[in-house]
Amino acid sequence: MAAPFSWIKPEPHGIYIEPADCWVDPSRAVDKALVTHGHADHARGGHGQTVATPETLAIMKLRYATSDGATPVEYGETIRLPGGVDATYIPAGHVLGSAQILLEHAGERVIVTGDYKRRADPTCPPFKVTACDIFITEATFGLPVFCHPPIEEEMRKLLDRLAAHPDRCVLVGAYALGKAQRVIAELRKAGHTDPIYLHGAMEKMCRLYEEHGVDLGELRLVADHTKEEMRGAIVVCPPSALNDRWSRRLPDPITAMASGWMRVRQRARQRNVELPLVISDHADWGELTRTIREVDAQENWITHGREDALLRWCQLHQRRARALALVGYEDEDD
């Protein structure tokens, strides 16, 4: 009989499931991939077969303009892979369609979280704690300095600044998939009903969210409107456009950025951000450690991020853990 868990192999380019000859979130094209969510560092194009939630597949289709080999799996649904491996997709609470993948083989249960958070998010169902033997967790914000404040506080900061400068606009840099739509949905929840202006690169993803039942209110494209019309308005763009020439068409923008990194002052300064909004779709330190406790797996494997500190925490709390050296995950803008 094979050694316990020898069927699951962390490799530099992803997690390989040997009996099924398939990969989870591989960073290069493979024959068969299980994909946790639609962010480009997890969902590369060009796989022979892609197994993911319908929402993730829709996002990938939008991004790669092809849906060859797409195999949809609903939340809670189990798909049987070759070699006697079962894969179940469970909400991860990260972005629309994001899933943890529970892999079961020979009575052993392994969860790959992809990215996740534990806060409420109007754009996707919440993370579900699920028992397993090995918990493979992300650690993007795996340092005790990271503590994301309640999003309501950050929305208040944003709306207060907007109200204080009726002649200007607030330009919010937000990741085009997930963060942008969550910020818009939260603004609506906070009672902001004015039209919100979008950078062209955000339009299609926002439409896709709306098609999946997320109400974003009235959205307008920056390109269709004059400077005058955008005074006193919120404009959302990808982080890369914040300091770009593009923003010159806006009325004296106040530069904001919605990201967990904004918790650190120098990070905000490095990006020339005037109004840092600490909003993340990843678990902060408290959520990561709480999740490890609640899942209570025999062993925790830690993927991309600040794995050193989370390893240390596991050690201090007598939990078995190891760091996986996966390449290719980028987290600069989250």
Added chain:
Amino acid sequence: MEEFAALVDALVYTRSRNEKLRLIAEYLRATADPDRGWALAALADGLDFPAVKSSTIRNLMKDRVDPVLWTLSRDFVGDTAETASLLWPAPEEPPSPPSVSEAVELLSSMNRKSVVTELPRLLDRLDASGRYALLKLATGGMRIGVSSRLAKTAFAQAFDVSVDEVEEYWHGLAAPYPELFNWAAHGKDPPDIENLPTFRPFMLAHPLEETVVDLTEYAAEWKWDGIRVQLVRAGGETRLYSRSGDDISATFPELLDVLPFNAVLDGELLVRGNVQGGEAGGAASFNALQQRLGRKTVSKKMLAEAPAFVRLYDVLIAEGNDLREKDWTRRRAALERLMARLPESHFDLSSLVEARDFEHLAEIREGSRDDAIEGLMLKRKDSPYIAGRRVGYWYKWKRDPLLVDCVLMYAQRGSGKRSSFFSDYTFGCWDGDPDQGADLLPVGKAYSGFTDEELKKLDRHVRSNTVNRFGPVRETDKSLVFEVAFDSVHESKRHKSGLAMRFPRIHRIRWDKPPHEADRIEALRSLVRD
């Protein structure tokens, strides 16, 4: 403290100089004495509380947070005060923040023993922003993108007075500057500093770059390789100031009783030796001077072996005559006349460089390397002596840097603007033929010379080519070549290679160059001119 904390936060996130000026000026107008005086001091010069150091904060934190988690956090955030403000356990009581002056009073009253209980009590009265502002204020330099000059300009703007006048009084007064506020904010007489040996702000030079000047309008002078100093005698006392206005008198006691009249003189501090020629004998290289810098006390042996002297550039004030408004030619003539009354043992005159024209001067500059001279200074003959850097008056024309190809060996995360990126690089040269199995030996460290875009690429390179970790230090696979620029190289015990570079910076990143083609130690050693 809340208003000060809000100001500090706003300044951190503000890019525009005018907006920063406006924020500080508004704070200074709206805040009462002496709070605003302390705040101004903190912004301009930083306050000093002997009992509160970075290490104090570190020790406090290590009692409250696991030491490994503390180190990892500090390393990522890149700032001890900020890390501590974020990790400080939330107090149960709601915040009851002190005023700035109450905080200053409490911090001043702490000693090494009491700080362990008193500082936590103070931190517990603040929220995260307040803790950040307090710790920044308590540990000196705020490093929030506000220069001393900017803070003084904001003060001048707040009360509609001249910033040059503020500069003039500044160094004769002490925080919280009641005389300054009485004068500027309350309309009282200006402070009297005439009989105090205070620092006068230096006139500084712009890099020449592509400019060509007419030598009928400009005088040329060597740029000596020591440290720029100001020697001031007034009220029966002589003091020596560094370029930033720090009083370094105690480090160079031999210069404190050799100025026979009241004056403010501008010159280069050097140590006797035989490389940097001058009017009266030579000076040693910068390396020799460096052995004497930063000491609180000086041994007799050191005074005998490495006596210091001042090579004079300029005179600001002589025997009650303020010459700063006069043009350079007149000041130079006055300085030359004064030389006869200054002891040769401790003073000489920085000689002028005569050239037919600019091209001739360029030739002379090319030949200057062997004299360990930094390059040339060009001073407009009709320039008054003005604090700071004024376009068109003074230029520095540094000689071209030396270049050597090195291999990246170790990287560490930076602080401040570069925090959380791997931005501090240790690089080495080959100790022999790399194809015959020679090793790399570290020769220097650099933190600058690359763009923000390049920094991102370098950070990625370090993260994906790490072969070893030693605490915060990453050892890389030694696959990347840097073309390193530096001003000079000296013998040193600091590195295993026995060499140390002066002002090393990354000149180019040679993504294309195979590491075995980088330079060898011998190549670098051949450039030593000690």
